[in-house]
Amino acid sequence: MAGKITLKVTKGALAGQTFEYGEKTRIFIGRQEDCGIVMPESTVSRYHCVLEITPPEVKLQDFGSLNGTFLNGTKIGQRSREQSWEEAKNEQHEEYALHSGDVLGLGSKCELSCTIEGAEACAECGAELSEGVSGGATVCENCGQTPVYYNAQGKRICEVCYLVAEKEKLEKRIAEKKAKEQEEKAAAEKARIAAAEAERKQKEAERKQKEAQEKKLKEEAAKAKAEADRIAQAKADRERKEKEAQAAAQKAEAERKEAERLARELAAKLAAKPNAEQKKCAECGKLFTPKAPDNNLCPNCLSDRAKVLDGILKAMIGAQAPNPAAPVGPSPVKGYQKVKLLGKGGMGEVWKVRDEDTGKYYALKTMLPAVKANEDAVKLFLREASVAQCLRHKNVVSTYRSGSANGTFYILMDLCEGGSADDLVQKKGGKLSLELATWITLQVLDGLDYVHNVDLQAEVKKGIYKGSMDARGVVHRDFKPGNIFLSDNSDRPVAMVADFGMAKAFDAAGLSKITKTGTVMGTPVFMPRQQAINFKYAKPEVDVWAAAASYYNMLTGTFPKNFRPGKNVWQIIVSEPAVPIRDRNTAVPQQLAAVIDRALREQPEIGYQSAAAFRKDVVAALPANIKNAVRGAIS
Numbered sequence: 001m002a003g004k005i006t007l008k009v010t011k012g013a014l015a016g017q018t019f020e021y022g023e024k025t026r027i028f029i030g031r032q033e034d035c036g037i038v039m040p041e042s043t044v045s046r047y048h049c050v051l052e053i054t055p056p057e058v059k060l061q062d063f064g065s066l067n068g069t070f071l072n073g074t075k076i077g078q079r080s081r082e083q084s085w086e087e088a089k090n091e092q093h094e095e096y097a098l099h100s101g102d103v104l105g106l107g108s109k110c111e112l113s114c115t116i117e118g119a120e121a122c123a124e125c126g127a128e129l130s131e132g133v134s135g136g137a138t139v140c141e142n143c144g145q146t147p148v149y150y151n152a153q154g155k156r157i158c159e160v161c162y163l164v165a166e167k168e169k170l171e172k173r174i175a176e177k178k179a180k181e182q183e184e185k186a187a188a189e190k191a192r193i194a195a196a197e198a199e200r201k202q203k204e205a206e207r208k209q210k211e212a213q214e215k216k217l218k219e220e221a222a223k224a225k226a227e228a229d230r231i232a233q234a235k236a237d238r239e240r241k242e243k244e245a246q247a248a249a250q251k252a253e254a255e256r257k258e259a260e261r262l263a264r265e266l267a268a269k270l271a272a273k274p275n276a277e278q279k280k281c282a283e284c285g286k287l288f289t290p291k292a293p294d295n296n297l298c299p300n301c302l303s304d305r306a307k308v309l310d311g312i313l314k315a316m317i318g319a320q321a322p323n324p325a326a327p328v329g330p331s332p333v334k335g336y337q338k339v340k341l342l343g344k345g346g347m348g349e350v351w352k353v354r355d356e357d358t359g360k361y362y363a364l365k366t367m368l369p370a371v372k373a374n375e376d377a378v379k380l381f382l383r384e385a386s387v388a389q390c391l392r393h394k395n396v397v398s399t400y401r402s403g404s405a406n407g408t409f410y411i412l413m414d415l416c417e418g419g420s421a422d423d424l425v426q427k428k429g430g431k432l433s434l435e436l437a438t439w440i441t442l443q444v445l446d447g448l449d450y451v452h453n454v455d456l457q458a459e460v461k462k463g464i465y466k467g468s469m470d471a472r473g474v475v476h477r478d479f480k481p482g483n484i485f486l487s488d489n490s491d492r493p494v495a496m497v498a499d500f501g502m503a504k505a506f507d508a509a510g511l512s513k514i515t516k517t518g519t520v521m522g523t524p525v526f527m528p529r530q531q532a533i534n535f536k537y538a539k540p541e542v543d544v545w546a547a548a549a550s551y552y553n554m555l556t557g558t559f560p561k562n563f564r565p566g567k568n569v570w571q572i573i574v575s576e577p578a579v580p581i582r583d584r585n586t587a588v589p590q591q592l593a594a595v596i597d598r599a600l601r602e603q604p605e606i607g608y609q610s611a612a613a614f615r616k617d618v619v620a621a622l623p624a625n626i627k628n629a630v631r632g633a634i635s
Contacts, residue, residue, distance in 0.1 A: 003056030003118030012110035013040050027051040034533055043067045043107025056118030058098040064088030070105030071096055089571045123155035160289060174259050181252050188245050195238050202231060297406045352415060367409045378404045387474055388500045391454065395447030397485055397498040418486030418493045421554065425481060431557035435629045441551045442633040443495035444484055448547060448611035451500055452540040476500055477538050479546035480526040481553055492632065524569050525559045526550060529602040532573045541606040544614050548599035556584035560600050591621040
């Protein structure tokens with residue numbers, strides 16, 4: 001992983017205890033029992049502060065404590081004694097980045113120290129640098145020491161980046177010399193033009209002189225001869241100077257060619273230098289140093305999204321290529337053909353692709369990690385993502401293949417021509433009818449019930465997934481209308497849950513970033529209090545709450561909780577209840593509203609512990625006309 005965070009209690013009842021974190025997590029510190037670190041001191045508030053941990057990065061935020069939070073002795077947050085905790089928690093609190101050795105004080109009787117461990121990287125290319133060595137550096141033959149290189153800003157860089165910088169300096173000197181030569185040539189040309197002009201004027205003077213001499217030929221004969229001798233001498237001098245200038249230009253040209261030869265030799269040495277980490281670009285053939293094991297494209301080709309997609313398709317073809325030792329038939333191996341771009345965003349793209357062998361269409365989803373992926377992170381993502389390939393249900397989008405190529409992760413899954421439920425809500429003007437929202441919700445609850453109770457070992461034995469798996473049930477952890485896909489654009493589409501396990505896979509592999517505090521966007525608005533406090537150990541009921549929140553959103557066009565600009569989103573999630581649905585939409589039948597409101601209850605526990613129980617009560621609470629309209633989703 002990227003690093004390790006160690007918190008040690010140095011003062012208080014738990015003095016000497018340590019807490020270590022090697023992966024992304026969120027920790028509440030306080031007296032409350034459900035805090036990640038429970039401190040019994042009376043000076044500590046119920047929810048005193050919160051730590052956002054993405055190793056090796058740690059951010060601290062006071063949560064409206066009474067006795068204040070201190071960072072290295074400096075107070076960074078405290079509510080006034082006239083305020084209640086409920087009033088203070090709604091205020092925006094500033095975040096502070098922690099560094100190794102920082103001391104965190106909770107009131108006057110409790111302190112913790114923070115230790116951060118992480119690897120140093122090249123400031124130019126990001127390659128990892130081991131202690132005292134500039135990534136891949138060679139040992140000096142004279143002194144036997146391993147050199148350490150720095151860039152112009154005094155930051156450490158690897159030997160390859162150092163050599164590239166030296167090459168650029170040499171090229172700059174060559175360019176300056178060439179510019180000087182051009183200036184000299186320009187000066188010589190200027191002298192030549194001046195000489196030609198002087199000669200022209202001289203001839204004009206001779207012509208006039210000859211006319212005058214015709215009048216006084218005899219008297220000026222001697223004078224004319226002397227003038228001619230002078231002109232001849234001047235011409236000889238000019239020719240001599242021109243030859244000298246030509247010789248100087250030839251010498252400069254020879255020096256320039258010699259400098260170019262030396263530059264080519266240096267470039268050849270750099271290109272010929274053995275490097276076990278270099279690869280040949282699959283597109284342009286250029287040698288480059290990959291930043292990750294799955295990189296097969298050089299940085300230039302990697303910046304072209306079309307080439308990245310082609311690389312993914314090639315990787316997928318390679319994954320299904322036949323045994324080289326098998327007899328080769330008359331036809332080449334067929335692969336996947338990109339058809340059109342279905343959508344794109346900051347995290348990646350979704351393409352419609354066609355299997356050239358079967359003619360079937362699929363959706364190919366590509367995902368760009370928020371942080372650099374190392375080999376361990378890639379393996380962990382692929383292991384976690386393989387769970388989705390075991391799931392087969394009519395209301396769950398089937399995943400057929402997942403992998404990584406050139407720093408981009410991809411998933412091959414069912415093509416849903418109807419788009420997402422979120423897209424449908426926008427098309428329908430902001431919310432759906434009770435019939436359509438219920439039709440979709442009943443189907444996805446059926447899919448959630450299957451996934452929460454699936455026997456993965458049994459699915460493997462059926463031959464759906466080739467591997468080893470011994471687990472029961474999967475939690476989605478990122479359920480929302482954007483992850484409900486529709487089979488088509490009809491009035492009664494098949495609704496399917498998408499991206500099962502992908503959020504967990506990205507989090508587990510350390511490839512995602514924690515959502516910035518105070519930003520009301522994305523998944524957090526569909527997240528219950530239990531998942532926000534202890535999201536690593538989320539249970540199936542958090543998906544049931546999110547399904548109820550999605551049903552609420554489709555019926556009202558709003559979120560269950562009252563998210564407001566300038567207010568801390570995590571404080572709202574942790575401390576505020578859902579707004580009763582009939583406060584948003586009075587057209588929702590009372591019995592059904594009671595079931596939805598119960599599903600969105602969080603204290604002392606989530607209202608429904610299973611998707612099946614929630615689905616059963618929804619069906620029972622439906623008016624007769626709605627129940628008859630959605631009968632196809634009930635049976």
